[in-house]
Amino acid sequence: MxxxxxxxxxxxxxxxxxxxxxxxxxxxxxxxxxxxYDNKEGMKVALSVDEACTNxxxxxxxxxxxxxxxxxxxxxxxxxxxxxxxxxxxxxxxxVPEPNIPERQKNxxxxxxxxxxxxxxxxxxKYMNKGRTNELILVKHLN
Amino acid sequence: MxxxxxxxxxxxxxxxxxxxxxxxxxxxxxxxxxxxYDNKEGMKVALSVDEACTNxxxxxxxxxxxxxxxxxxxxxxxxxxxxxxxxxxxxxxxxVPEPNIPERQKNxxxxxxxxxxxxxxxxxxKYMNKGRTNELILVKHLN
Amino acid sequence: MAxxxxxxxxxxxxxxxxxxxxxxxxxxxxxxxxxxxxIDNQQYKVVVNFDELNYISSAGLGVxxxxxxxxxxxxxxxxxxxxxxDVYNIFDLLGFPVLYEFYDNDxxxxxxxxx
Amino acid sequence: MAxxxxxxxxxxxxxxxxxxxxxxxxxxxxxxxxxxxxIDNQQYKVVVNFDELNYISSAGLGVxxxxxxxxxxxxxxxxxxxxxxDVYNIFDLLGFPVLYEFYDNDxxxxxxxxx
Ligand SMILES: Nc1ncnc2c1ncn2[C@@H]1O[C@H](COP(=O)(O)OP(=O)(O)O)[C@@H](O)[C@H]1O
Ligand SMILES: Nc1ncnc2c1ncn2[C@@H]1O[C@H](COP(=O)(O)OP(=O)(O)O)[C@@H](O)[C@H]1O
Numbered sequence: 395m396x397x398x399x400x401x402x403x404x405x406x407x408x409x410x411x412x413x414x415x416x417x418x419x420x421x422x423x424x425x426x427x428x429x430x431y432d433n434k435e436g437m438k439v440a441l442s443v444d445e446a447c448t449n450x451x452x453x454x455x456x457x458x459x460x461x462x463x464x465x466x467x468x469x470x471x472x473x474x475x476x477x478x479x480x481x482x483x484x485x486x487x488x489x490v491p492e493p494n495i496p497e498r499q500k501n502x503x504x505x506x507x508x509x510x511x512x513x514x515x516x517x518x519x520k521y522m523n524k525g526r527t528n529e530l531i532l533v534k535h536l537n
Numbered sequence: 538m539x540x541x542x543x544x545x546x547x548x549x550x551x552x553x554x555x556x557x558x559x560x561x562x563x564x565x566x567x568x569x570x571x572x573x574y575d576n577k578e579g580m581k582v583a584l585s586v587d588e589a590c591t592n593x594x595x596x597x598x599x600x601x602x603x604x605x606x607x608x609x610x611x612x613x614x615x616x617x618x619x620x621x622x623x624x625x626x627x628x629x630x631x632x633v634p635e636p637n638i639p640e641r642q643k644n645x646x647x648x649x650x651x652x653x654x655x656x657x658x659x660x661x662x663k664y665m666n667k668g669r670t671n672e673l674i675l676v677k678h679l680n
Numbered sequence: 681m682a683x684x685x686x687x688x689x690x691x692x693x694x695x696x697x698x699x700x701x702x703x704x705x706x707x708x709x710x711x712x713x714x715x716x717x718x719i720d721n722q723q724y725k726v727v728v729n730f731d732e733l734n735y736i737s738s739a740g741l742g743v744x745x746x747x748x749x750x751x752x753x754x755x756x757x758x759x760x761x762x763x764x765x766d767v768y769n770i771f772d773l774l775g776f777p778v779l780y781e782f783y784d785n786d787x788x789x790x791x792x793x794x795x
Numbered sequence: 796m797a798x799x800x801x802x803x804x805x806x807x808x809x810x811x812x813x814x815x816x817x818x819x820x821x822x823x824x825x826x827x828x829x830x831x832x833x834i835d836n837q838q839y840k841v842v843v844n845f846d847e848l849n850y851i852s853s854a855g856l857g858v859x860x861x862x863x864x865x866x867x868x869x870x871x872x873x874x875x876x877x878x879x880x881d882v883y884n885i886f887d888l889l890g891f892p893v894l895y896e897f898y899d900n901d902x903x904x905x906x907x908x909x910x
Contacts, residue, residue, distance in 0.1 A: 412819070412820045412821035413602060413821060415819050415820060415821050415852075416798075416817060416819070416821075419850075434881065437850070437881055441850075441852060441885070444819060444820075444852050445852060445853060448819070448820040448852065448853075448854060451820070452709070452713060452820070453713065456686075456710050456713070457706075457707070457709050457710050457713075459556060491720070493889075495860060495889070495890060495891075495894060496894065498860055499860050499861075499863055499864050499894070500864060501645070501719065501750045502644065502645035502646070502746075502750075502861050502862070502864050502865060503645070503716065503719070503750075503857075503860065503861050504854075504856070504857020504858055504859075504860040504861040505716055505853075505857050505860075506720070506857075507853035507856060507857065507889055508852075508853045508854075510889070511853050511885070511888065511889060514888045514889075515888070555704070555705045555706035556706060558704050558705060558706050558737075559683075559702060559704070559706075562735075577766065580735070580766055584735075584737060584770070587704060587705075587737050588737060588738060591704070591705040591737065591738075591739060594705070595705070595824070595828060596828065599801075599825045599828070600821075600822070600824050600825050600828075634835070636774075638745060638774070638775060638776075638779060639779065641745055642745050642746075642748055642749050642779070643749060644834065644865045645746050645747070645749050645750060645865075646742075646745065646746050646831065646834070646865075647739075647741070647742020647743055647744075647745040647746040648738075648742050648745075648831055649742075649835070650738035650741060650742065650774055651737075651738045651739075653774070654738050654770070654773065654774060657773045657774075658773070
């Protein structure tokens, strides 16, 4: 893959539908690989971005498919950065408790794992509000 | 609405996504009203067709959005007929038990109401296989 | 796309969920989210206000079936208020009136919780 | 669209669910359907074979969380077999190995059920 292609393809814009999650993962995996990084780690980065977009679709856009999600990747010398922006509902990530899986199972419900998993898989997870825009920054340190 | 319009609009073809359920309901309601029938009854007919399409999307096409569903309405002098066809999985409607709502609630799950509701709302509900095509015929008697 | 909106507000110890528009298989996951949030916050006393709900399919009714037991296990309940006749008729056809309490308005439902 | 396929087969008293491809928030409802069918048929002893599953997100894990208790209440369980390392790693990160049993192949899982 040529350098131009990488630059041209450093941003993906999708509608807020779970239909598009596979495209998101492929975009991230391709960007990751194009920089020559290890395939297996790329799968974890793609999974984190999948979780981030799933949450935006479900919680920020309330499962309505007409919202816009922008995903931008940036490769710095010591880190791989993904910026994900949306214009849906705001939320305060500090209000979200750690998942209690046995308790949820007792209540016969799933869920509550996405943010926890992102934090496990990435080195940095930062949520920000910029006016009407929500920005989520995921960072993987390279070594 | 002119007679030609009715004839031109007696068939709706959609992809198998729940995104399209509102269009299905509007199509049925418009057809029903165009024949001069009572609005409230039309809502029940539209609900039955919604349930039928929901089941096809979920169970015949397994939530994959690339299946085709055809909906055709026909107005006979004493009945209003809706034919719904798909090319997804076959199934045997006689194997489906009546819903046991208290039991499902105990297990903290929903579901199991769609076919039962269709049968309550319509006068006839008939499932047929024609080669690879599944056909569901819903009939409302007029009086 | 079906137009549906869900939001909730607190009234003392009780949570009122307002549902608006069209509740079908496409929009039901949004209502599920709302119930999940309540359970996360240990709010088990719920009144669902149907005043502006125009339409419900069995997928919508399924959401209540999936969550009511959890609410009742925690000394709460899901009670319904302000249903339009057409919408109530669907609940009625499926036998919900023997399984749930229906009220004309929120106040009556809240009163029942506080009794 | 994510490529995912789920099917089930009976092995004596036990049901084996084969999952293939990519299990994410888009395809998880399909797996839910499969579990709903099992419960409707009162089949509570389940082995999920992951041999051909390439990918799982938390939405997929959530399906098992939602159904395992029902299976266990009816003297059954959900046991997992044949996971690829990458997929097992996700279960492991979230602490599933203390909550579920994982096996190298279906036979071992079935053997456990029959013990
Ligand atoms: N992008 C987002 N916008 C709004 N709310 C969010 C977002 N991401 C997460 N949340 C909130 O945080 C909670 C926990 O998210 P998560 O751990 O991914 O689990 P789940 O989505 O299954 O509930 C969600 O239920 C939701 O209330
Ligand atoms: N069009 C269809 N194609 C395949 N299977 C179907 C179809 N419609 C219904 N079914 C089967 O019948 C069962 C009962 O359907 P229904 O009463 O609508 O409830 P639910 O869809 O919530 O399970 C479904 O779980 C499914 O197994």
